[in-house]
Amino acid sequence: MKVLIVDDEPSIVNLIRMNLKLEGYDTVCAYSGREAVDAYASQKPDIVLLDIMLPDMDGYDVLRAIQELDRSAAVIFITANDKRTSKILGLELGADDYITKPFDNKELVLRVKTLWRRIRLTRGAAEDAAAPPEPEPESRVLAHGCLTLDPDAHTVLVEGEEVSLTFREFDLLCYLMRNRRRVLKREELLENIWGYSYMGNTRAVDILIQRLRQKLGPAGEYVRTVYGVGYRFEGPGK
Numbered sequence: 001m002k003v004l005i006v007d008d009e010p011s012i013v014n015l016i017r018m019n020l021k022l023e024g025y026d027t028v029c030a031y032s033g034r035e036a037v038d039a040y041a042s043q044k045p046d047i048v049l050l051d052i053m054l055p056d057m058d059g060y061d062v063l064r065a066i067q068e069l070d071r072s073a074a075v076i077f078i079t080a081n082d083k084r085t086s087k088i089l090g091l092e093l094g095a096d097d098y099i100t101k102p103f104d105n106k107e108l109v110l111r112v113k114t115l116w117r118r119i120r121l122t123r124g125a126a127e128d129a130a131a132p133p134e135p136e137p138e139s140r141v142l143a144h145g146c147l148t149l150d151p152d153a154h155t156v157l158v159e160g161e162e163v164s165l166t167f168r169e170f171d172l173l174c175y176l177m178r179n180r181r182r183v184l185k186r187e188e189l190l191e192n193i194w195g196y197s198y199m200g201n202t203r204a205v206d207i208l209i210q211r212l213r214q215k216l217g218p219a220g221e222y223v224r225t226v227y228g229v230g231y232r233f234e235g236p237g238k
Helices: 010-022 033-043 059-069 084-093 105-130 167-178 186-194 203-222
Strands: 002-006 026-030 047-051 075-079 097-100 142-144 147-150 155-158 223-226 230-233
Touching (some): 002 010, 002 033, 010 026, 010 105, 026 033, 033 059, 059 084, 075 105, 105 167, 155 203, 167 203, 167 230, 186 203, 186 230, 203 223, 203 230
Parallel strands (some): 002 026, 002 047
Antiparallel strands (some): 142 147, 223 230
């Protein structure tokens, strides 16, 4: 696994690099926004650890530039700004997670490990789908109304058109569809989609739901809000 570390402070970059190296991960380092975009294009990292405050462009613009190269890019923001609005903006733009400076080394590694585990599961399913098919007793494809999700091929179709989702957006939609008509509390979604007890707040779930609804277009209305509790998938069909 390869991680792109983006921060203008060499001491921070070296600290992260050493901690990830101990876990056996390869690293690529960048110290400015432009370096980060170029490194992403040439190195194709699996995960990006991205500082928001950079000398030439902020992390939000770097994220947008990376998303132009790869809409499913896996990004964890690193920020010295503990303001809630900054964290929310990063999640709204498509980041998978965020961590605040000064951070605990074990926490950072945990977040990277968790995201990488989900990426590997998703990629493994896609590779299995590309292999010669074996007879299965029943299809794993989830289809309701104009929405179709294939967990093996890692594809989502709305009215026959493919929709590009991040790993976490895809996992969230799959979990909602598999638990159709069951009210899912925000805490349950955090545990199952983030993969650990999230060290922020349940606002992260609301932001991910909002992003998902926007991308799903007419199928976005299948994801219903149960006020004060959580969310429920109400797609039509059996």
